[in-house]
Amino acid sequence: MQKENYSIAIHGGAGTILRNEMTAEKELAYKEALTAAILAGENILKQRGTALDAVEAAIISLENNPLFNAGKGAVFTHDETHEMDASIMRGDNLMAGAVAGIKNIKNPIQLSRKVMENSEHVMLCGEGAATFAKKMGFEFTPDSYFYTEQRHAQWQNAVAENKIALDHNIKTDEKKFGTVGAVALDMHGNLAAGTSTGGMTNKQFGRVGDSPIIGAGTYANNAQCAISCTGHGEFFIKAVVAYDVFCLMEYKQLSLEEACRIVVKEKLVKIGGEGGLIAVDKFGNISLCFNSDGMYRASVAMHQELLVAIYKD
Amino acid sequence: MQKENYSIAIHGGAGTILRNEMTAEKELAYKEALTAAILAGENILKQRGTALDAVEAAIISLENNPLFNAGKGAVFTHDETHEMDASIMRGDNLMAGAVAGIKNIKNPIQLSRKVMENSEHVMLCGEGAATFAKKMGFEFTPDSYFYTEQRHAQWQNAVAENKIALDHNIKTDEKKFGTVGAVALDMHGNLAAGTSTGGMTNKQFGRVGDSPIIGAGTYANNAQCAISCTGHGEFFIKAVVAYDVFCLMEYKQLSLEEACRIVVKEKLVKIGGEGGLIAVDKFGNISLCFNSDGMYRASVAMHQELLVAIYKD
Numbered sequence: 220m221q222k223e224n225y226s227i228a229i230h231g232g233a234g235t236i237l238r239n240e241m242t243a244e245k246e247l248a249y250k251e252a253l254t255a256a257i258l259a260g261e262n263i264l265k266q267r268g269t270a271l272d273a274v275e276a277a278i279i280s281l282e283n284n285p286l287f288n289a290g291k292g293a294v295f296t297h298d299e300t301h302e303m304d305a306s307i308m309r310g311d312n313l314m315a316g317a318v319a320g321i322k323n324i325k326n327p328i329q330l331s332r333k334v335m336e337n338s339e340h341v342m343l344c345g346e347g348a349a350t351f352a353k354k355m356g357f358e359f360t361p362d363s364y365f366y367t368e369q370r371h372a373q374w375q376n377a378v379a380e381n382k383i384a385l386d387h388n389i390k391t392d393e394k395k396f397g398t399v400g401a402v403a404l405d406m407h408g409n410l411a412a413g414t415s416t417g418g419m420t421n422k423q424f425g426r427v428g429d430s431p432i433i434g435a436g437t438y439a440n441n442a443q444c445a446i447s448c449t450g451h452g453e454f455f456i457k458a459v460v461a462y463d464v465f466c467l468m469e470y471k472q473l474s475l476e477e478a479c480r481i482v483v484k485e486k487l488v489k490i491g492g493e494g495g496l497i498a499v500d501k502f503g504n505i506s507l508c509f510n511s512d513g514m515y516r517a518s519v520a521m522h523q524e525l526l527v528a529i530y531k532d
Numbered sequence: 533m534q535k536e537n538y539s540i541a542i543h544g545g546a547g548t549i550l551r552n553e554m555t556a557e558k559e560l561a562y563k564e565a566l567t568a569a570i571l572a573g574e575n576i577l578k579q580r581g582t583a584l585d586a587v588e589a590a591i592i593s594l595e596n597n598p599l600f601n602a603g604k605g606a607v608f609t610h611d612e613t614h615e616m617d618a619s620i621m622r623g624d625n626l627m628a629g630a631v632a633g634i635k636n637i638k639n640p641i642q643l644s645r646k647v648m649e650n651s652e653h654v655m656l657c658g659e660g661a662a663t664f665a666k667k668m669g670f671e672f673t674p675d676s677y678f679y680t681e682q683r684h685a686q687w688q689n690a691v692a693e694n695k696i697a698l699d700h701n702i703k704t705d706e707k708k709f710g711t712v713g714a715v716a717l718d719m720h721g722n723l724a725a726g727t728s729t730g731g732m733t734n735k736q737f738g739r740v741g742d743s744p745i746i747g748a749g750t751y752a753n754n755a756q757c758a759i760s761c762t763g764h765g766e767f768f769i770k771a772v773v774a775y776d777v778f779c780l781m782e783y784k785q786l787s788l789e790e791a792c793r794i795v796v797k798e799k800l801v802k803i804g805g806e807g808g809l810i811a812v813d814k815f816g817n818i819s820l821c822f823n824s825d826g827m828y829r830a831s832v833a834m835h836q837e838l839l840v841a842i843y844k845d
Contacts, residue, residue, distance in 0.1 A: 308770075313770045313771070315769070319632075319740070320657050320658060320660070338737065339766065340737065340740075341766045341769045342740040342741075343737045343738050343740070344633050344657050344658060344739075344740050345658040345738050346658065346738060347737040347738020347739065348738050350737055350738075423663070423664075424651065424653065424656045424660040424664040425659060425660020425661050425663075425664075426653045426655070426656055426657075427632070427653075427654075432655075432746075432747075433745075433748070433769050433770060433772070434745075434748060434775060435747060453653060456654045456655065456747070457627070457654065457746060458626075459747035459751070459772065459775040462747060462772040462775055462776075462779075463775075463779070466775075466776070466779035470779055470780065470783035470784045
């Protein structure tokens with residue numbers, strides 16, 4: 220019989236995160252935030268709670284922290300609002316829930332769980348998702364809650380650049396993907412994964428990235444592993460990243476580490492897809508894999524010390 | 533060198549399609565519609581046109597025909613409107629485009645292609661997708677165009693049942709999934725896939741099914757195959773159906789036929805996911821695979837006669 224175990228990993232986004240652009244104060248704030256989030260999840264696992272609850276708790280902690288581009292601190296859309304996406308999946312029965320383009324929901328990950336548990340659907344979008352949220356008794360949080368000075372300044376820069384660039388596509392802030400996510404294995408042997416994001420600064424046209432797409436940004440299956448991605452979403456969708464990691468393990472018997480390395484450091488690099496992912500397999504092995512300069516990340520397991528890291532080396 | 537070849541397959545939905553519920557007249561109408569659509573696609577391939585153009589032409593033909601649940605003939609949502617989803621993908625460079633929850637667009641597949649070719653994004657949703665369509669010069673087709681007596685009657689039944697069932701989830705028409713799709717291999721050796729749908733009758737909450745999800749409802753990759761699905765979308769999302777077929781070929785060296793059989797007749801059946809798919813591989817082999825009573829389908833290839841079929845046996 221397998222030794223009793225639990226594991227949890229989280230990310231707070233990947234991208235161009237350089238040591239020389241970071242202050243000691245800012246670095247400390249990120250590390251504190253990551254530590255708080257992973258401990259919120261670990262605390263549940265320690266008490267024999269479920270991977271699903273641990274994933275949700277860790278993501279709520281990250282959503283509530285303005286440092287990350289999810290929940291409070293979500294970036295501004297072109298129309299100066301906040302549109303968020305989230306998804307969650309459990310590995311025991313492959314149930315999943317996702318929301319895209321939702322506004323004024325404090326914790327999108329909670330809404331995605333409600334979709335999974337209280338609707339017959341997997342994915343709800345826009346106005347319709349809001350109607351469902353109302354029906355489920357969710358409070359609508361005012362715009363002011365989501366406002367942060369830093370995100371507003373980023374948005375103003377992006378809008379200004381857009382004007383100068385005469386409608387060319389925005390590049391600002393593309394190089395930092397602040398999506399958050401969590402994956403966990405609980406003591407009952409169940410896996411779960413979740414992802415939550417505010418999307419891209421100044422985004423238009425109801426753009427949906429990989430975060431709410433089961434198979435692309437999020438996937439969990441007790442047969443092998445649980446995965447949550449962060450990066451340039453369009454590439455992650457086309458590469459079906461999360462499910463590809465699963466398939467390399469399931470069909471080619473690769474280890475978690477090898478599967479993640481091939482997908483992130485070979486296949487994604489080849490098509491120009493910057494970003495990374497966190498993953499945990501059914502044995503509790505953890506992979507924190509990215510091809511960008513950094514990824515806000517943390518992990519801990521029953522038999523493994525807490526790791527909190529930002530940069531590549 | 534490989535012998536010059538082209539192949540194309542289409543579907544007009546799968547589900548409970550029983551011989552004893554069909555009139556000779558209706559059957560003829562469906563067969564005529566399927567024949568017109570596949571010949572529209574084949575005509576392009578014959579003239580050395582691209583798989584992408586052939587897939588688009590075949591789907592436009594199906595969208596324009598009120599018999600199928602896509603474009604004209606799309607089912608009514610809970611709010612008595614039409615919300616449609618579509619996606620398209622090319623196998624040579626993995627470019628993809630998708631739209632979800634769009635209204636008043638005559639041919640959603642054309643809009644998904646515009647997203648692929650004229651935006652940096654893969655997936656656009658709701659109002660934002662409409663703004664993009666406007667910018668691209670799409671005409672907005674009035675609601676009256678999408679109205680068909682049969683769909684309106686289905687909607688009225690669904691609403692009536694809903695009232696009686698006191699808000700329980702709707703079951704009406706769930707057993708027929710009228711999504712349309714096409715897959716093709718062209719003489720240049722390129723693959724493409726596309727899918728278009730009006731979703732579920734009386735659907736609420738901005739529900740998004742598998743049709744606009746790359747990896748679930750649609751996938752194309754010259755390395756192996758192109759796939760378009762139709763069925764109970766929630767199961768197809770959780771099973772990442774289209775990409776799973778690809779992975780079984782890519783990682784386990786299964787044939788197209790064997791990969792489709794395992795996914796549709798074993799894995800989907802196991803989780804209760806009713807429906808089917810059409811697929812073509814890089815050699816031009818075609819699979820029309822479903823686990824329901826019927827699937828509206830047709831196929832033709834350079835070295836293979838036209839097949840037009842509806843039932844299981």
